[in-house]
Amino acid sequence: MGTGHGCGELYPELDTPALVVDVDVMEGNLAAMAEGARRRGVALRPHIKTHKSPWIAHRQLAHGAVGVTAAKLGEAQVMADAGITDILVAYPIVGELKLRRLEALLDMARVTVALDSLEAAEPLSRLGRRRGEPIPVYMEVDTGLRRLGVPPASPEALDLARKLAALPGLRLAGITTHGGHVARARTYQELARLARAQAEALVATADMLRRAGLPVDQVSTGSTPAARFELEVDGITEIRPGTYVFYDANCVAQGVVPPERCAARIVATVVSRPAPDRAVIDAGSKTISPEAREDGSYGIVVGRPDLILNRLSEEHGIIELHPAARGSGGAIADLAVGHRLAIIPNHICPCVNLSDVLYAARGGRILWEIPVAARGARR
Amino acid sequence: MGTGHGCGELYPELDTPALVVDVDVMEGNLAAMAEGARRRGVALRPHIKTHKSPWIAHRQLAHGAVGVTAAKLGEAQVMADAGITDILVAYPIVGELKLRRLEALLDMARVTVALDSLEAAEPLSRLGRRRGEPIPVYMEVDTGLRRLGVPPASPEALDLARKLAALPGLRLAGITTHGGHVARARTYQELARLARAQAEALVATADMLRRAGLPVDQVSTGSTPAARFELEVDGITEIRPGTYVFYDANCVAQGVVPPERCAARIVATVVSRPAPDRAVIDAGSKTISPEAREDGSYGIVVGRPDLILNRLSEEHGIIELHPAARGSGGAIADLAVGHRLAIIPNHICPCVNLSDVLYAARGGRILWEIPVAARGARR
Numbered sequence: 045m046g047t048g049h050g051c052g053e054l055y056p057e058l059d060t061p062a063l064v065v066d067v068d069v070m071e072g073n074l075a076a077m078a079e080g081a082r083r084r085g086v087a088l089r090p091h092i093k094t095h096k097s098p099w100i101a102h103r104q105l106a107h108g109a110v111g112v113t114a115a116k117l118g119e120a121q122v123m124a125d126a127g128i129t130d131i132l133v134a135y136p137i138v139g140e141l142k143l144r145r146l147e148a149l150l151d152m153a154r155v156t157v158a159l160d161s162l163e164a165a166e167p168l169s170r171l172g173r174r175r176g177e178p179i180p181v182y183m184e185v186d187t188g189l190r191r192l193g194v195p196p197a198s199p200e201a202l203d204l205a206r207k208l209a210a211l212p213g214l215r216l217a218g219i220t221t222h223g224g225h226v227a228r229a230r231t232y233q234e235l236a237r238l239a240r241a242q243a244e245a246l247v248a249t250a251d252m253l254r255r256a257g258l259p260v261d262q263v264s265t266g267s268t269p270a271a272r273f274e275l276e277v278d279g280i281t282e283i284r285p286g287t288y289v290f291y292d293a294n295c296v297a298q299g300v301v302p303p304e305r306c307a308a309r310i311v312a313t314v315v316s317r318p319a320p321d322r323a324v325i326d327a328g329s330k331t332i333s334p335e336a337r338e339d340g341s342y343g344i345v346v347g348r349p350d351l352i353l354n355r356l357s358e359e360h361g362i363i364e365l366h367p368a369a370r371g372s373g374g375a376i377a378d379l380a381v382g383h384r385l386a387i388i389p390n391h392i393c394p395c396v397n398l399s400d401v402l403y404a405a406r407g408g409r410i411l412w413e414i415p416v417a418a419r420g421a422r423r
Numbered sequence: 424m425g426t427g428h429g430c431g432e433l434y435p436e437l438d439t440p441a442l443v444v445d446v447d448v449m450e451g452n453l454a455a456m457a458e459g460a461r462r463r464g465v466a467l468r469p470h471i472k473t474h475k476s477p478w479i480a481h482r483q484l485a486h487g488a489v490g491v492t493a494a495k496l497g498e499a500q501v502m503a504d505a506g507i508t509d510i511l512v513a514y515p516i517v518g519e520l521k522l523r524r525l526e527a528l529l530d531m532a533r534v535t536v537a538l539d540s541l542e543a544a545e546p547l548s549r550l551g552r553r554r555g556e557p558i559p560v561y562m563e564v565d566t567g568l569r570r571l572g573v574p575p576a577s578p579e580a581l582d583l584a585r586k587l588a589a590l591p592g593l594r595l596a597g598i599t600t601h602g603g604h605v606a607r608a609r610t611y612q613e614l615a616r617l618a619r620a621q622a623e624a625l626v627a628t629a630d631m632l633r634r635a636g637l638p639v640d641q642v643s644t645g646s647t648p649a650a651r652f653e654l655e656v657d658g659i660t661e662i663r664p665g666t667y668v669f670y671d672a673n674c675v676a677q678g679v680v681p682p683e684r685c686a687a688r689i690v691a692t693v694v695s696r697p698a699p700d701r702a703v704i705d706a707g708s709k710t711i712s713p714e715a716r717e718d719g720s721y722g723i724v725v726g727r728p729d730l731i732l733n734r735l736s737e738e739h740g741i742i743e744l745h746p747a748a749r750g751s752g753g754a755i756a757d758l759a760v761g762h763r764l765a766i767i768p769n770h771i772c773p774c775v776n777l778s779d780v781l782y783a784a785r786g787g788r789i790l791w792e793i794p795v796a797a798r799g800a801r802r
Contacts, residue, residue: 059520059802093737115738116705135738138695138705141438144733160695192703193738194694202515222737313714315515316539316571324571326517327496330801334714357603358472358772359494359514359801360570381542382517391739397527397709398776400799421781422709422738 047333055385055403057410060313061327063187063399065414067406069307070289071103072227075239077271077288077411080108084275091266091286096391097402099127100289111154113266113284115146118421124152128416132182132284133155134220136164136192136265142157142423143167150175159211160184160192160221162207165214172213180217181209182264187242188225191202196221196245197252205253205260218262219253219269219279226270232299238271240277242399247279269300288332292350292392293344298339308402309396310343310387312361323379325353325361325387331392332387346386351376431611434782436789439692440706442778443765444793446785448686449668450482451491456650456667457486466491468511470645470665473772475797476781477505478514479668492645492663496524498798504530505796511561511663511668513599513645515543521802522546529554537599537746539563539571541586544593547731552593559596562587564628567604568619573625575600583629584632584639597641598632600625605649618649626658650669650677671771673722676716682723682767686748687781689722689774691740691768693758696704702741702758704732704766711735711766712773725765730745730755732766 052321056065071321081088086396090104091113101112101123111130113121120131129152136159137146145166149155159165159181172179186193209216223242229235243265250260265274266284274280290308291301312327332342334356343362345351350369355362363385365376377384389395396402397420401413434443460467467481470492480491480502490509493499499510515538516525525547528534538560551558562584588595602621608614622644630640634689636740644653645663647670654657669681669687684745686754691706711721713735721740724730729748734741742764744755758764768774775781778801780792 058526059799060518134704138692138694138761139439145438160697161760163696164694186697189700190701191734191736191741192697194697237701254603313517315543316515316572317542318539318565318573319569322569326514326802328801329712329773330799333708334712335775355570357570359778362570381515381540394708394713398799400800420709420777422707422777423705 050397054311054412055387055405055408058311058379060311060384061309061397063270063308063333063402064311064403064405065253065308067404068077069305073288073291073305074104074107075308077285078109080275080397082108083294086275086280087266087282089268089282089284090125090289091115091134091284092119092124093419094286094289094396095340095402096416097414098417099414101126101128104289107254108201113286115422117142117149119418121131121145121149122156122418122421124149131214132158134158134222137168138158138164143171147171151178154180156180156182156217158184160181160194160204164409165208169211169213173251178213181208182218182220182262183216185219185221186245187221187223187236187245188238191222191224197248200253201249202256206256209258211324215261218264219246219249219260220264220266223265223267223272226267227294229298235269235298236273239267239273239414241276243277243280246275250279269295269298287392289390293337293388293390296344296388306388308392308396309346310389312385312387314381314383314385314403315380317381321376323363323376325358325363325385327387328359329356329363329399330358330396332361332389333391333398335391335394337390341352341388344388346388348385433690433765434784434789435785436783439690439763440532440619440710441690441782442687442774443690443782443784444669444687446783452670452686453483453486454655454669454683456605456664457488459651459654460662461487465654465659468643468661468663470494470513470796471498471502471667472664472666473668473775474781475503475775475795475800476793477796478793480507485626485669492665493699495802496521496528496802497802498797499532499534500528500799501797503528504546508532510690511537513537513601513663515539516547517543523660526550528777531560535561535596537561537563541583544587544590548590548592557576557592559588559594561597561599561641562580562595564598564625565601566602567617568598568601572600576627581631581635583637584637587782588637591653595638597642597643598625598629598639600643601796602644602649605646606673608677614648615652618646618652621649622653622656622659624725626656629684630656646678648674666771669771672716672767672769673725675767685731685767687775688725689768691764691766693760693764694761696758696760700744700755702742702755703788704742704764705738706766708735709737710774710777711740711746711768712770712777714770714773716769722769723767727764
């Protein structure tokens with residue numbers, strides 16, 4: 045993939061803004077994670093929310109994934125439509141409308157559901173009884189994100205697990221956590237510590253439940269930056285990274301990968317130079333999710349550490365000289381109207397959700413369009 | 424529209440999360456803005472980026488709008504497809520691929536293009552010459568947003584306007600600004616001051632250009648919170664509000680409208696109660712754009728000032744007790760799993776862009792689905 049400076053126009057055949065995926069870089073990422081899991085005998089169940097694309101999900105399975113993880117029923121449905129038959133829906137299924145959709149999905153695929161309450165479990169229990177086939181569930185444990193889940197290795201965890209195991213029509217297949225809080229780490233060392241701690245907390249929960257005679261087959265963690273550390277923790281049986289397919293600027297900032305491992309980049313065009321120290325590109329918050337890092341940046345301007353993308357409106361991205369480059373005679377005079385830049389966004393998943401297609405590229409040339417088939421599947 | 428508490432389940436026929444538009448409230452908003460513009464003899468050219476829906480654009484025209492404003496060619500194309508023939512593309516058209524698309528669009532509609540550079544103007548000039556019909560352009564003026572535009576009433580403005588007026592195949596039809604910086608106002612008084620100042624700066628620019636013998640037919644401002652103040656400034660000939668069709672929590676916070684005027688609301692379901700002081704809803708940043716207000720909130724929880732939606736991940740919204748309600752015995756025990764809430768998001772435009780359809784409702788019942796036909800049209 046071009047670096048966006050000094051080597052000709054980026055993808056001149058492409059209208060901008062566009063999200064371009066270098067398939068060779070992507071394949072390298074898929075292979076490396078699969079190999080890491082295989083070496084430890086841990087199952088890989090990638091979260092497809094990052095790419096939302098059947099084609100890429102099938103590539104993950106080809107690399108050895110045991111199945112996929114989906115955020116919502118809608119994503120799971122797209123994957124089942126694409127012939128994928130082993131799906132974890134990492135979300136409680138709540139409400140009559142969703143239960144009916146789950147029932148239809150169960151005719152197409154083996155579906156496991158994550159949940160953290162009896163209120164979410166009881167309707168599943170009734171559905172499983174009616175179908176004569178228990179529905180596998182993972183109990184969600186909160187290892188630090190403070191989102192969903194019971195506290196790890198706690199009386200609440202034991203109590204809920206006991207109740208889940210006792211429900212007919214349901215099978216407690218494992219426990220799960222999403223260690224999203226590791227993103228708060230400011231150093232690689234802190235990332236390692238947080239990542240190991242949440243995986244160990246999940247294993248400690250599994251141990252507690254097993255001591256109480258409860259079945260816990262799967263001990264499943266899910267986070268790209270945490271994945272390599274999770275694999276070091278004995279007792280983890282499954283990992284569910286999503287972002288690793290592309291990686292992103294947040295991963296780079298955390299020291300997880302160098303920018304070269306980032307397979308997905310926004311290609312944008314300079315549409316205005318309203319001031320000597322400001323360039324405006326045609327990628328705004330409809331293209332790059334408005335999630336700034338602490339330095340105010342919305343992504344890496346590829347090959348241009350002297351620049352910072354530090355303001356977004358819906359259709360505009362504002363690029364200025366990076367504060368660190370201001371004193372040193374840095375200038376952005378070369379960014380003429382029409383010039384193209386590549387941006388590695390901070391958080392790639394929502395950027396994919398903002399795109400109807402991903403442009404697959406190899407060697408700086410577009411190969412084809414990958415439909416983001418599960419874009420917007422938020423139900 | 425239901426208030427989300429004490430009056431039965433919200434839209435039980437609807438799967439969640441969903442974006443629901445109360446059409447009676449919307450019609451009231453459309454009528455009020457149209458009447459305000461009519462009374463002052465000012466043209467109304469609504470920005471369709473807020474709704475991205477031909478049906479609503481046609482309602483705006485029925486209320487007296489002279490045409491529409493679109494953010495990008497893609498939005499304009501959807502509007503032209505729907506039979507709308509007078510469109511301002513409020514964005515520079517840069518690059519050969521976009522010029523070809525503009526050319527096709529010019530066969531369908533009268534298109535005006537906003538721009539702020541000779542680099543963006545010259546290719547349009549060539550296109551207009553080739554077609555034998557000048558392309559109308561607005562010159563963009565930066566009245567404080569620091570995004571696009573030449574400085575108001577400046578030598579740069581005069582210089583660019585002269586060059587634009589001299590280009591063959593182009594017609595300098597007016598000048599334009601987007602006073603998006605008025606959103607920074609912390610009080611209604613400051614909003615009024617900033618809104619008037621930017622409109623006056625635009626009028627001063629028009630006066631300067633006219634004194635130099637340049638034609639400036641249209642003096643066009645665009646901002647919902649600023650609109651009522653812009654209408655008070657003599658010399659403004661056109662306003663381009665977008666958000667007014669629905670309004671949003673940012674408008675409420677600025678004192679522009681009360682919450683009852685907000686026509687679009689996210690309906691969400693509680694999917695987990697992982698802690699006594701925390702409820703999790705199924706609307707995350709794939710539904711509610713992650714643009715927090717200063718108090719950390721992502722929107723108004725309708726009818727529940729004791730609650731704050733203060734954290735979003737992609738598929739989860741975290742609701743806690745509002746700090747102001749914490750000491751006073753407030754509790755969120757009533758938010759059981761399955762309970763539905765309505766959220767007025769801070770910024771409605773990106774939330775519409777995250778939705779495939781808007782659910783039109785009247786009297787608490789869903790009428791039909793309005794396709795968001797220009798969703799994702801960011802090119």
